[in-house]
Amino acid sequence: MNTPPFSGPTPVPVLALGDVLLVTLQGELDDGTAEQLQQDISHRIARENASGVVIDLSGVDVIDSFLGRVLAEIASQAHLLSTRTVVAGMRPAVAITLAELGLALPGLDTALSTAHAMDLLASPRSPLQEGT
Amino acid sequence: MTQAPPGTATISLPIASDTDLAWVRQRVRQAAAELGFGLVQQTKIVTAASELARNTLVHGGGGHVEITTVPAGPQPGLRLTFVDTGPGIRDVEQAMTEGFTTGGGLGLGLCGAKRLVDDFTVDSRPGEGTTVSIAAWASGIPSPRDGTG
Secondary structure (H helix, E strand, O other), X not given: OOOXXXXXXXXXXXXXXXXXXXXXXXXXXXXXXXXXXXXXXXXXXXXXXXXXXXXXXXXXXXXXXXXXXXXXXXXXXXXXXXXXXXXXXXXHHHHHHHHHHOOOOOOOEEEOOHHHHHHHHHOOOOOOOOOO | OOOOOOOXXXXXXXXXXXXXXXXXXXXXXXXXXXXXXXXXXXXHHHHHHHHHHHHHHHOOOOEEEEEEEEOOOOOOEEEEEEEEOOOOOOOHXXXXXXXXXXXXXXXXXXXXXXXXXXXXXXXXXXXXEEEEEEEEEXXXXXXXXXXXX
């Protein structure tokens, strides 16, 4: 395997599955780690010609406006690099809280699970990203 | 202050770095879980705490939070008080406006946090600092809000 070395001190691994990058967030994420991840994903997209990014949020028990902004920025950066981003597996309590907080994250495509997200990315480019 | 109901406990945590924010979130979640808050209620108070702790750090230049748990009495619940000695908020009403921001966030900090809790007060004096106090009651019955329905 010639996996590229980690770029920076991030404890969040970015895995390549075919041409999709898979990021699994777990538990507490401090601000520095989130910002590091944001940079890592952009570099990996450019370097590996990724066609999609899936961010698995099933292990995340709180998303505040900071992490919400980081997720939205990851998606818009990826979009500029011609890559689609899907966030998968958001917990219901997190979704309820984000909606109440006023953070609807309109630019993000979502899926209920990582498997659905991969299906979504494998499907033709039609419904996703339209109108953005 | 009125007499505190039995079992009332307060801890104070510093807010001086972004790793402190993570620690505050963990301790608030732990306190909420111990009080019997449901999962959604826990998530709301932890998210509100995260927003306000970040305000304390970014706008107040750091400070501390007092976490008070009231397990018994007429109104069991959790009260969080965020204190900084920063520049203060010049116009609290403006700062509570949706979308108002001076930091790097989405402008949801104060008014977003307010929507997630049962009680919310801001006391700010320019040049002296800001104290934001929030509470969530363990009853599980959310308070009515404008625009619900």
